[in-house]
Amino acid sequence: MTPTGTPETPNKPEATGAPGTPESTSGTPESAPGARSWLREHSEIGVGLLLLVLGVLVLTDALTMNVDITQRGPVGPKTVPVVVGIGLLVVAVLLTLDVLRGGRGEAEGGEDVDLAEPSDWRTVLLLAGVFLGNAVLIGPLGFPISGALLFWGSAYALGSRHYDRDPLIAAGLALVTYFVFNNLLGVPLPGGPLMGVL
Secondary structure, eight states, X not given: OHHHHHHHHHHXXXXXXXXXXXXXXHHHHHHHHHHHXXXXXXXXXXXXXXXXXXXXXXXXXXXXXXXXSOOOSSOOTTXXXXXXXXXXXXXXXXXXXXXXXXXXXXXXXXXXXXXXXXXXXXXXXXXXXXXXXXXXXXXXXXXXXXXXXXXXXXXHHTTOOOTTTHHHHHHHHHHHHHHIIIIISOOOOOOGGGTTTO
């Protein structure tokens, strides 16, 4: 019995050392919730990252722009995109630094806004459909007709149900917009079937 007990005694320290291994493995799961809570507390860094990516895209697009027209002064077609891109990068860096120093955005609070209510996806989808329909119809129908449908559809999606008044207001807004852009600002908009009339 003593020779069999001798090999068992060296195995006992290994058994006593076994409790040390769960401590090391238990430390690994604890680091994951710590990282998650840190990311949750600093979630605004994602906004800074998005602004950084947008700034890089705008700057890249502006600096690789082919300018075929003659530039008459210091301000050209690249000036505004470069300024916007640099502004996006500066805001991204400042926002990230502020978040890392402990700054946090305050939750929205409004008298007429119930933050517990879910999003109104019906209105969002109706508006998206109206804008998509305008993009499809502006070519064949022209802006006066597609713009009227855009304004009327937007009013309907936002809850207006004045079927006698809304189409007239939408048609008036579309015609005024067409004249302002096409005749006063010199931005040509497609007239569609009404091109000869307007």
